[in-house]
Amino acid sequence: MELDSTQVWVVIILLGLGSFGLRFVFLGLIGDRPMPPWVLRHLRYTAVAVLPALVAPMVAWPGATDGQLDAPRLAAALVTLGVGYFTKNVLAAIGLGAATLYGLLYLLG
Amino acid sequence: MPLETQRSAYWRGVRDGAPFLLVVTPFAMLFGVVATEAGLNLVETMAFSIVVIAGAAQFAAVQLMVDNAPTVVVLASSLAINLRMAMYSASLTPHLGRAPLWQRVLVAYFMVDQTYACSIAKYETEPDWGVGQKIAYFFGTMTPICPMWYAMTLAGALIGSAMPAGLALDFAVPITFIALIAPMLRTAAHKVAALVAVALALVLAGLPYNLGLILAGMGGMMAGARVEMWLERRGLWS
Numbered sequence: 001m002e003l004d005s006t007q008v009w010v011v012i013i014l015l016g017l018g019s020f021g022l023r024f025v026f027l028g029l030i031g032d033r034p035m036p037p038w039v040l041r042h043l044r045y046t047a048v049a050v051l052p053a054l055v056a057p058m059v060a061w062p063g064a065t066d067g068q069l070d071a072p073r074l075a076a077a078l079v080t081l082g083v084g085y086f087t088k089n090v091l092a093a094i095g096l097g098a099a100t101l102y103g104l105l106y107l108l109g
Numbered sequence: 110m111p112l113e114t115q116r117s118a119y120w121r122g123v124r125d126g127a128p129f130l131l132v133v134t135p136f137a138m139l140f141g142v143v144a145t146e147a148g149l150n151l152v153e154t155m156a157f158s159i160v161v162i163a164g165a166a167q168f169a170a171v172q173l174m175v176d177n178a179p180t181v182v183v184l185a186s187s188l189a190i191n192l193r194m195a196m197y198s199a200s201l202t203p204h205l206g207r208a209p210l211w212q213r214v215l216v217a218y219f220m221v222d223q224t225y226a227c228s229i230a231k232y233e234t235e236p237d238w239g240v241g242q243k244i245a246y247f248f249g250t251m252t253p254i255c256p257m258w259y260a261m262t263l264a265g266a267l268i269g270s271a272m273p274a275g276l277a278l279d280f281a282v283p284i285t286f287i288a289l290i291a292p293m294l295r296t297a298a299h300k301v302a303a304l305v306a307v308a309l310a311l312v313l314a315g316l317p318y319n320l321g322l323i324l325a326g327m328g329g330m331m332a333g334a335r336v337e338m339w340l341e342r343r344g345l346w347s
Contacts, residue, residue: 003148003174011170011183012153016160018188024217026199032207039199041334045302046200047229049329050193051290052303053310053322054222055283060311064279073280080284084291093288094128101280 072104118242122249125231129223129254132281136164137258141265143168147175151266158262162221162255166190189318196326197225204232205247207240216244219251221258226289233293298340302333 035043059077061067080097084090137158144154149171157167166187173183197220205216227250232243294300306329313321340346 005153007174007180007183008149008153009156010180011174011187012156012160014184015166015170015187018184019161019163019166019191019194020217022188022191022194023198023220024214025195026202027205027213027217028210030199030202030206031210031213035203038334040203041337042330043200043203044337045299045330045333046196046326047226048290048293048299048303049306049333050196050322050326051222051226051286053306053325053329054193055286056307056310056325057314057321058279058283059287061314062279073283076280077283077287080287081291084288085294088292090125090288090292091128093291094131094284097284097288101284 072101072108075104076101115241115245118238119245119249119252121231122227122246123252124249125227126223126250126253129227129285130257132285133223133254133257134261135281137261138265138268140164140167140171141262141267142269144171144262145266145269147171151263154266155259155263158259162218162258163191163194164221164258186318189320189323192319192323193326194220196323196330197229200229201225204229204243205240208244212244216247219248219255221254222286223254224250226286230289230293233295296337296340296346298333298336298346301336302329305329305332 055077059074060069062070062073064070065073076097079100080093083096084093087093140158141154144157144167145151149157157171161167161170169190170183170187173186178186198217201216201220205213208216224247228243228247231246232238235242238246290303294303306325309325309328310321313324315321316324337346
């Protein structure tokens with residue numbers, strides 16, 4: 001496999017600039033100007049919408065099992081969610097979620 | 110006195126960012142391995158991780174180049190994967206928009222899923238923090254994560270061997286993010302936003318260029334805002 005070095009560098013530089021632009025667009029251009037209330041109302045839900053949307057397909061169709069729904073991974077996700085929701089303790093949720101994953105992977109062989 | 114609180118906010122950020130090393134370490138090593146196997150030299154591989162600093166987009170770009178995709182397609186697909194960063198940027202603006210420009214430039218550069226998720230979760234539970242503490246906390250979360258991203262890319266590129274698949278490290282990403290999101294589901298509006306986003310993400314998963322994620326995110330945000338308005342009208346929103 002031989003990649004064209006020019007293409008590689010064009011991609012690195014333009015992708016870097018483009019990614020920075022996406023990250024900077026609101027933070028840099030709006031700055032401390034006030035945003036309308038309806039925009040703020042939507043932005044309050046960015047994290048709880050985008051991050052679950054990001055992980056939902058990884059839970060439903062794990063790459064490691066070729067996209068087959070996997071009992072240990074699903075159980076680990078649910079345990080993590082439950083512990084995190086009820087205890088509000090991120091580390092406890094990660095720990096018990098990982099314990100569930102490895103425990104079930106071991107038991108189910 | 111404010112200096113002291115900024116310092117402690119920074120160290121809280123460092124502590125809260127540290128668990129994400131579980132995700133970043135294998136992911137960055139894997140990128141180093143994959144990029145090297147695709148034929149990138151050490152300088153090109155490191156430039157990817159330092160200039161672009163976005164895992165999923167980097168993997169997509171390298172894979173598309175290996176598949177001989179035209180440069181325009183490589184860029185469009187990888188940038189589409191990073192579109193969510195614009196949503197993160199908007200979401201951080203009410204908190205960090207008053208910071209000096211040079212700090213906002215650095216925040217934008219270090220804005221990745223983990224630093225964003227940690228910071229926005231903390232800002233919601235610390236409404237009294239000023240912009241100084243918020244910036245300090247953000248750079249705290251970045252401190253364990255981003256340098257490790259570079260270092261482990263280098264390690265992966267130098268080692269060049271595949272990661273042991275038996276460790277089920279693929280699932281470090283969902284577990285760490287779910288653990289972080291779960292405590293944020295405080296109100297009915299937050300829960301509805303997350304549920305709608307998850308449902309849409311699963312239904313729209315087949316769309317090209319990662320558009321399903323963007324549409325699901327927007328749908329979830331609109332659902333959350335609707336529920337908030339509905340509760341507010343009934344006097345149930347504090």
